[in-house]
Structures are given as C-alpha cells and as structure tokens.
Amino acid sequence: MIYYKLVQxxxxxxxxxxxxxxxxxxxxxxxxxxxGSGSGxxxxxxxxxxxxxxxxxxxxxxxxxxxxxKLIDGKTLPFKxxxxxxxxxxxxLHHADEPVRLLxxxxxxxxxxxxxxxxxxxxxxxxxxxxxxxxxxxxxxxxEHHGGKEQINFKNQKQWEEIFRMLGFKLIxxxxxxxxxxxxxxxxxxxxxx
Numbered sequence: 001m002i003y004y005k006l007v008q009x010x011x012x013x014x015x016x017x018x019x020x021x022x023x024x025x026x027x028x029x030x031x032x033x034x035x036g037s038g039s040g041x042x043x044x045x046x047x048x049x050x051x052x053x054x055x056x057x058x059x060x061x062x063x064x065x066x067x068x069x070k071l072i073d074g075k076t077l078p079f080k081x082x083x084x085x086x087x088x089x090x091x092x093l094h095h096a097d098e099p100v101r102l103l104x105x106x107x108x109x110x111x112x113x114x115x116x117x118x119x120x121x122x123x124x125x126x127x128x129x130x131x132x133x134x135x136x137x138x139x140x141x142x143x144e145h146h147g148g149k150e151q152i153n154f155k156n157q158k159q160w161e162e163i164f165r166m167l168g169f170k171l172i173x174x175x176x177x178x179x180x181x182x183x184x185x186x187x188x189x190x191x192x193x194x
Contacts, residue, residue, distance in 0.1 A: 008041060008064060015045035018090065018119060018188075021177055025115050025190050026050045030085035033057065035077070035106055036092030040065040046088065075101060082111045090119045091186075094154045103167055110193050116169065119177065122185040123154035157187060170194050 026032065029051050034043040037056030040063040047054045047067070056067055059074045070078060075098065087106045093099040106116045155163070157174075164171055169191035178186035 008039070011039065011041040012045065015042040016049075018042060018177070019046045019049040021175070021188055022046070022050075022117055022190075025117060025173065026052075026086050029053065031083070033077075033079070033084045033087045033106075033109065035087055035089045035102065036095075037067070037069060038062050040067045040069070042088070042090050043067050075105075077105045077109050079109045081108055082114075083109045084114060085111055086115045086117065088117050088119075091121065093118065093120055094123075096153055099153050100163060100167070103163065103169075107167060107169065107193055112193055114193050115172075116191040116193065118160075118189040118191065120160060120187055120189070121154060122156050122160075122187055124156045124185065157185075160187075160189065164189065164191055168194060 026046070027050070030053065032046065032050070032052040032054045034040075034046070034054065034056040037043045037058050040056055043054055043056045044065045044067060046052060054067065056063075056069045057072045057077065058069065059072060061069060061071060063069055072078065074096065087110050089102065089106060093102060096102050103116070103118075110116055161171060161174075171189060172192045173188075173190040175188055176185055177188045178184065
C-alpha cells in the first residue's frame with residue numbers, strides 16, 4: 001500500500017520507540033502475536049528487538065515488510081487458548097467495531113502470566129476529540145476495507161482501565177508515550193492475564 005511506503009521512515013522510528021518502551025515486559029525469544037499488524041513495520045521492529053517468534057493478524061493484507069500474516073475476520077483468532085507469551089494491540093482498538101471482543105480474544109490466546117500490551121489514542125479534551133474524529137473519518141477513506149465508514153471507538157484512560165478490569169486483566173504498567181504538546185494522548189497499557 002502506497003500510504004505505508006510513504007510514511008515508513010516515521011513508522012519505523014515510532015516502532016523502535018514502542019519496542020524500547022516494552023523492555024522488561026517481553027522476554028527474548030517469546031512467541032508473540034501482533035493483533036492488527038497493518039503494514040508490519042511495528043511487528044518487524046519488535047521482532048528485531050526481542051528476537052521474537054512472531055506472527056501478525058489483520059483483516060486485510062497491508063504488509064510492506066516480509067513477515068508471517070494470517071487474515072482474520074476481525075472477531076475471532078485462529079489460535080488455541082494460551083498460544084502466545086505476549087500479544088501486542090497497537091492503535092487498533094479505536095478502529096474496531098467491537099474492541100471488547102478483540103480484548104477477550106487477546107486474553108484467550110495469551111498464556112497465563114503472559115502480557116497483552118495495548119497502545120491507544122485517548123479521547124479527552126475538545127481538540128483531541130476533533131483530531132480523533134478527523135482521524136476516524138480519514139482512516140475509513142484511506143483504507144478501502146472500511147469503505148469510507150467512519151471508524152471511531154476512542155475512549156479515555158478511565159474507560160479503558162474499566163474495560164480491562166471488567167475482562168479480568170491486571171494493569172501492571174501504564175504511561176503516556178506521546179509528547180505533552182500532542183493534544184491526543186497516546187498511552188501504553190501493559191496487562192497481565194491472571
């Protein structure tokens with residue numbers, strides 16, 4: 001996809017930072033699932049940093065890097081329970097029709113004591129809400145698989161943390177990963193499957 005090829009240097013830089021932020025939460029050589037891997041740029045940086053046994057899943061194939069990818073229906077994962085040491089969900093949930101269902105699937109396929117790592121844009125403040133609304137609209141047009149449909153399932157930190165609790169995850173770490181000047185707070189959540 002041309003969009004990813006154009007932004008690849010920026011995505012690669014951001015992906016390296018994301019992988020560095022995950023140091024201490026992902027073991028070297030882990031069996032790792034990138035849930036909603038998109039271009040695969042983030043997947044590849046995580047694989048390099050942690051020497052992962054990696055597979056990506058998505059509803060369409062938008063890879064611009066060489067990696068293993070399984071196409072899914074966006075509702076269920078084609079893996080047995082407790083198949084992975086860690087699952088990454090990177091800026092995907094706000095594009096999902098049923099984000100809670102995706103989190104349930106992530107919990108199902110991660111091993112007991114395994115980690116689900118979520119990166120998400122938070123929806124707070126009037127400027128952030130406007131930016132998120134525009135992002136949702138443009139995403140639907142850029143990526144054909146949404147057929148121009150607006151994609152907005154943005155939540156604030158408290159809403160996400162409540163969903164994590166409701167699903168039985170233990171939030172073991174969280175931090176802002178965007179600059180303070182960015183009106184849309186990008187946040188990392190590290191969830192433990194108890």
